[in-house]
Amino acid sequence: MIVDLLPASADNTYRGQRVALWLFALMPLKILMGVNVMLHAPQVARNADGIPIETFGAQASSAFSFAFACWGLGQLVLGLASLVVLLRYRSLVPLVFLALLIEQCGRMLLRLQWPVERAPEAIGAIINLVLLAIMVTGLVLSLWRPMSLRQE
Secondary structure (H helix, E strand, O other): OHHHHOOOOOOOOOOOOHHHHHHHOOOOHHHHHHHHHHHOHHHHHHHOOOOOHHHOOHHHHHHHHHHHHHHHHHHHHHHHHHHHHHHHOHHHHHHHHHHHHHHHHHHHHHHHHOOOOOOOOOOHHHHHHHHHHHHHHHHHHHHOOOHHHOOO
16 A cells, blocks of 8 residues: 555556546646635635634734635645646555545644634535545545556
């Protein structure tokens, strides 16, 4: 498994289950998500994540929007890295799935330390759970070699 996470060479040879590659092809969508958050941080925080930033003071709202936009930049970078791996370095798909999963779970765990009031009907929580499920499934399937490749 470590060999599949850290291959000797980063090439375009993919050894996992084909469906994991299709799931991985969804990860470059983080590019669009990141750009949207960077350009429209207050609206995304309010509408998608249900964070009542209009109740914050002007300085707090500005600081929160900046931090939220910085998170969007991180999503953009992860999406671009995913795109490069998808197009050129498919042997790294399991490693990038793991990195994406660590980031996704890390944010969820950080929310326990730094809770933010949210509207219960916010769709962001559902999107995050769907992404989490895709990433876990993709990681497992990308590490699970088809029978024809198990001898390599």
